[in-house]
Amino acid sequence: MxxxxxxxxxxxxxxxxxxxxxxxxxxxxTEPYWITAEHAIVEEAGGVWNDEYAHQLVGNDLMVSAEFIRDNSPVELEPLEIIEELLRRVVIQVQEHVPxxxxxxxxxxxxxxxxxxxxxxxxxxxxxxxxxxxxxxxxxxxxxxxxxxxxxxxxxxxxxxxxxxxxxxxxxxxxxxxxxxxxxxxxxxxxxxxxxxxxxxxxxxxxxxxxxxxxxxxxxxxxxxxxxxxxxx
CATH class of the missing domain: 3.40.50.1000 (HAD superfamily/HAD-like)
Incomplete structure (x- = not known):
């Protein structure tokens, strides 16, 4: 803070x-950045993500979102690891362009x-x-x-x-x-x-x-x- x-x-x-x-x-x-990152993480784990799931995560606490991703996909990372990976990908996109x-x-x-x-x-x-x-x-x-x-x-x-x-x-x-x-x-x-x-x-x-x-x-x-x-x- x-x-x-x-x-x-x-x-x-x-x-x-x-x-x-x-x-x-x-x-x-940046919501499209988050959705892109979610799709990539799930698809790299062999799963399929959809925008209905993605829209359920809009505005959520990131730990809640990470647990949702684990529960609804084959991603086996721990919730904190999912958050760190999402953030890494979104930060890269923001550093390229702030929308x-x-x-x-x-x-x-x-x-x-x-x-x-x-x-x-x-x-x-x-x-x-x-x-x-x-x-x-x-x-x-x-x-x-x-x-x-x-x-x-x-x-x-x-x-x-x-x-x-x-x-x-x-x-x-x-x-x-x-x-x-x-x-x-x-x-x-x-x-x-x-x-x-x-x-x-x-x-x-x-x-x-x-x-x-x-x-x-x-x-x-x-x-x-x-x-x-x-x-x-």
């Missing part, structure tokens, strides 16, 4: 106290300019998170919470509660951005107003979350105005 940094100024009135970003599928379009999601970089820049701190809250492990964060200007994220640094992964609320502690903010004053049902459940259960941007898999309508088709064109103030009067004014 990274040490929080201090924002240059407090957020302006009407803006969230912080924004918590999921990574895979939300900040970067930013539409509108993500522009929104990050606007939030920084408005003095709103950002935290990355991902079930990917530190090696991959560092590869993505390293492609951004230094200080873009004031905290980074990764799946190998929490006891309970998404959909448990712990990752988002850890992000709030790292930044010293109240969860209800922040906004989370997620793309998967698992991630939305995690953020909402932590008490964070959540914006769902469905991508690879559909996200059910969830109390405590609103859905948008894309981050493209969203401004910092929109992250608050998307929610109804139940949120702070």
């Amino acid at each position: 990274s040490t929080p940094s201090t924002s240059p100024s407090a957020p302006e009135a009407g803006l969230p106290a912080a924004v918590f970003w999921d990574m895979d599928g939300t900040l970067v379009d 930013w999601r539409p509108g993500a970089l522009e929104l990050l820049d606007a939030l920084q300019a408005a003095g709103v701190p950002n935290a990355l809250v991902t079930m990917s492990w530190r090696s991959l998170a560092d590869s993505v964060v390293g492609a951004l200007p230094e200080g873009t994220f004031a905290a980074v919470i990764t799946g190998d640094e929490v006891e309970h992964g998404k959909p448990h609320p712990e990752p988002y509660l850890a992000a709030a502690r790292a930044l010293g903010v109240e969860v209800g004053d922040c906004v989370a951005i997620e793309d998967s049902p698992t991630g939305v459940r995690s953020a909402v259960s932590a008490g964070v107003p959540t914006i769902a941007v469905p991508h690879v898999v559909p996200v059910p309508v969830t109390v405590g979350a609103v859905q948008v088709p894309s981050l493209r064109g969203l401004a910092p103030a929109d992250l608050v105005s998307l929610f109804d009067g139940s949120r702070r004014k």
Whole structure:
């Protein structure tokens, strides 16, 4: 878990106290990288993987995904070995090309300019998170919470509660951005107003979350105005 940094100024009135970003599928379009890696690992073991299985793993804690791969394929590696192999393959792809999601970089820049701190809250492990964060200007994220640094992964609320502690903010004053049902459940259960941007898999309508088709064109103030009067004014 990274040490929080201090924002240059407090957020302006009407803006969230912080924004918590999921990574895979939300900040970067790396889900195809994961699916490619899953296919390769299973096929090299003599099995057949399919996108139905792959889509069940979107947003999961990596240990859960690794155990699922073991249970549904001839792969005999230990779960930790499966995770390490998946990460190795995805990191290679990210180092060749970081596939930013539409509108993500522009929104990050606007939030920084408005003095709103950002935290990355991902079930990917530190090696991959560092590869993505390293492609951004230094200080873009004031905290980074990764799946190998929490006891309970998404959909448990712990990752988002850890992000709030790292930044010293109240969860209800922040906004989370997620793309998967698992991630939305995690953020909402932590008490964070959540914006769902469905991508690879559909996200059910969830109390405590609103859905948008894309981050493209969203401004910092929109992250608050998307929610109804139940949120702070």
